[in-house]
Every structure is written in C-alpha cells, then in structure tokens.
Amino acid sequence: MLFDTHAHLNDTQYNEDLEEVIERAQTEGVSNMVIVGFDRPTIQRAMELVERYDFMFACVGWHPVDAIDMTDEDLVWIEELTSHPKVVAIGEMGLDYHWDKSPKDIQKEVFRKQIRLAKKVKLPIVIHNREATADIVEILKEEEAEEVGGIMHCFSGSPEVAKECVKMNFYISLGGPVTFKNAKKPKEVAAEIPLEKLLIETDCPYLAPHPYRGKRNEPGYVKLVAEQIAEIKGLTFEEVAKATTQNAKKLFGIK
Ligand SMILES: [Zn+2]
Numbered sequence: 001m002l003f004d005t006h007a008h009l010n011d012t013q014y015n016e017d018l019e020e021v022i023e024r025a026q027t028e029g030v031s032n033m034v035i036v037g038f039d040r041p042t043i044q045r046a047m048e049l050v051e052r053y054d055f056m057f058a059c060v061g062w063h064p065v066d067a068i069d070m071t072d073e074d075l076v077w078i079e080e081l082t083s084h085p086k087v088v089a090i091g092e093m094g095l096d097y098h099w100d101k102s103p104k105d106i107q108k109e110v111f112r113k114q115i116r117l118a119k120k121v122k123l124p125i126v127i128h129n130r131e132a133t134a135d136i137v138e139i140l141k142e143e144e145a146e147e148v149g150g151i152m153h154c155f156s157g158s159p160e161v162a163k164e165c166v167k168m169n170f171y172i173s174l175g176g177p178v179t180f181k182n183a184k185k186p187k188e189v190a191a192e193i194p195l196e197k198l199l200i201e202t203d204c205p206y207l208a209p210h211p212y213r214g215k216r217n218e219p220g221y222v223k224l225v226a227e228q229i230a231e232i233k234g235l236t237f238e239e240v241a242k243a244t245t246q247n248a249k250k251l252f253g254i255k
Contacts, residue, residue, distance in 0.1 A: 002226060002241050003248040004033040004219040005173055006092075006126070006153050006201035009056075010045035013205045013216055022053070025219035031055060031245070032254065033219050036126065038063035038092050040074070043081070050086040057252060059089040059126050067102040067110035075113060082121040088252035090118045091126025092153055095139075098130045108139060115143040118150075124251055125150035127170070133157055140168055151251070154203050158185055159192040166197045171251060173199040176209035176217060179228045190232045195243045199251075200225045 004025070014021055025033070035050060036059045037043030043060045050058045060081050062070045081087050093114040095107050102110075118125045125148060129136050140146075149169030154177070155162060162172045172193050178186040190198070202208075202225070204217035209224040230240040249255070 001245050002028070002030045002200065002222050003245040004030055004202050004204075004222040005151065005199045005248050006036055006059075006175070006203050007033045007219050008036055008042070008204060008206075009033070009219070010035050010037055010042045010049060011205050021218045021220075025222075028220035028223045029241070030219050030222060032057070032248070034059050034088065034248075034252065036092055037061075039066050039069070043078070047081065047084070050084075057086050057088045057254065058084070059091050060087055061091040061093045061114055061126070062110055063092060064094050064096040064107045064111065064128060065099045065101055067107045069102075070110050075117065078114075079117055079121065082117075082123055087123070088254065089124045089126050089150065090114055090121075091150070092128040093125060094128035094130075095132035095136050096128060096130040097132045104135075108135070111136075111139055112143055115139070115145050115148075118148045119144075122148065124148050126153050127151065128153055129155075129157070133161055137161070137164060137168075140165075140170075145169075149251070151199060154201065154207065155189060156185060157189075159188050162189045162193050166193065171197055171199045171247060173201045174225060174229060175201045175203045176207040176213070176221070176225065178232075179209040179224055180213065181210070187232055190229045195233065195235070195240065196247065198229065198244055199248055200229070200240075200244045 037046035208217035
C-alpha cells in the first residue's frame with residue numbers, strides 16, 4: 001500500500017502507454033496517487049483521469065514558472081474545480097527562481113492568491129520551491145498558510161528548514177533524489193523528520209529514482225523512495241509504506 005502524492009500522469013509523455021504505467025504501479029503496490037495539474041491543459045487532463053480512475057485524486061493550481069500567464073478567469077476556474085469531490089489540494093504553487101519566465105513579484109502575487117483561495121475553500125496546498133526558500137517561508141507565514149497546511153513537494157532543503165515547515169503544519173515529501181548517492185540533504189531530512197510528517201512521491205515524469213535516474217519516472221518507482229527511507233530510518237519497508245499512506249490520506253481527507 002503506497003501513496004504517490006505527486007504524479008504528473010497527465011503529462012503527454014504517458015499518452016502512448018498510460019495503461020501499462022498504471023498496471024506496473026499497481027503491481028508495485030501503489031494504491032493511490034494524486035495527479036497534479038498546474039496550467040490549463042494539465043488541469044483539464046488531471047480531471048479527466050480522476051473521473052476515470054477511482055484510485056486517483058487531483059491537485060489543481062498554477063505553477064510559479066507560468067505565473068505570468070494566470071488570469072483572473074483561471075483562478076475562478078480553479079476555485080470552481082475545488083468543489084469536485086476528487087480535488088483534494090491546491091497547487092502546485094510557490095516560487096521558482098531558477099527560470100525567469102515570470103518576474104518574482106508576479107510569482108509572489110500568484111502564490112499569495114492561491115494560498116488565500118485554499119484558505120477560503122479549506123484545502124491543503126502543495127508547494128513547489130526552487131531556489132526560493134526564504135521567500136516561500138516568509139509568504140507562508142505572512143499569509144498564515146498554517147491554517148490549511150499542506151506539502152513541501154520534493155523537498156530538497158536542509159533538515160532545519162524542514163523542521164520549520166513542519167511547525168507550520170506542512171508535511172515533507174521526499175522523491176527520487178533521496179535515492180541518489182550524492183544527495184546528502186534529502187537523506188538527512190529522511191533521518192531527522194519523524195515518519196508522521198513524511199510523505200513519498202515520484203513527481204513523475206521527472207526525477208526518477210536510482211537506478212532509473214535520467215529516465216522517464218513513473219508511480220511504481222515510488223517503492224524505491226519508501227525503501228530508501230526505511231533503510232535510512234532503520235525501519236521496515238512496510239512500516240514506511242503504511243505510515244506515509246496514512247499521512248497522505250489524513251492530509252487529503254481520503255477514507
Ligand atoms: Zn510537480
């Protein structure tokens with residue numbers, strides 16, 4: 001029983017073999033997944049998938065890289081979608097200072113608007129952070145995001161920042177990088193953050209874990225993430241699988 005809390009099976013890279021990818025995930029024990037949409041086409045596709053598969057849930061929002069494209073209509077549309085019973089979170093949202101398509105001030109505004117929406121509709125938020133930790137933490141505090149909490153998705157920061165986020169009612173989600181030999185910080189985070197605050201994800205098609213690094217990722221590989229956390233924490237795979245699935249269901253309000 002594994003829960004991939006962040007998958008982009010709505011990506012066009014799965015158009016040819018989606019059924020096979022899903023079958024492999026089920027063979028590996030993946031019982032649930034959250035499909036994340038972050039712009040018009042990917043949100044639309046995420047909604048199609050969750051309508052078709054009962055074990056999939058949706059997270060809908062606007063990616064910081066594309067913040068400059070988000071219109072007021074888009075935000076209204078996202079709000080409307082949150083009344084759908086299978087929409088369990090808003091995101092991925094946040095700040096991305098690696099790419100400069102969207103100016104920082106626009107990214108911040110779009111991030112704040114989505115936090116406010118999440119508080120209005122009472123859904124947790126999924127945070128994308130790239131090279132913007134200090135500003136993200138500041139905005140989460142200023143907007144009192146603690147009220148809804150959520151997920152620090154594919155967390156790559158230090159254990160200290162992870163602990164600060166846990167205090168703000170966020171779960172720390174680890175993905176493929178925790179399996180990389182040279183990934184010091186994710187391994188430290190896996191060791192120091194209690195299991196009750198950890199989630200697992202693939203972020204597929206990106207960030208495939210070892211030994212698939214560089215290839216297309218898929219939800220079945222989330223098992224490798226759970227195995228790595230178990231090894232680091234000195235727990236059994238079953239203990240990690242069970243706890244992270246329980247954590248995800250609690251956060252998303254899934255029975
Ligand atoms: Zn993502």
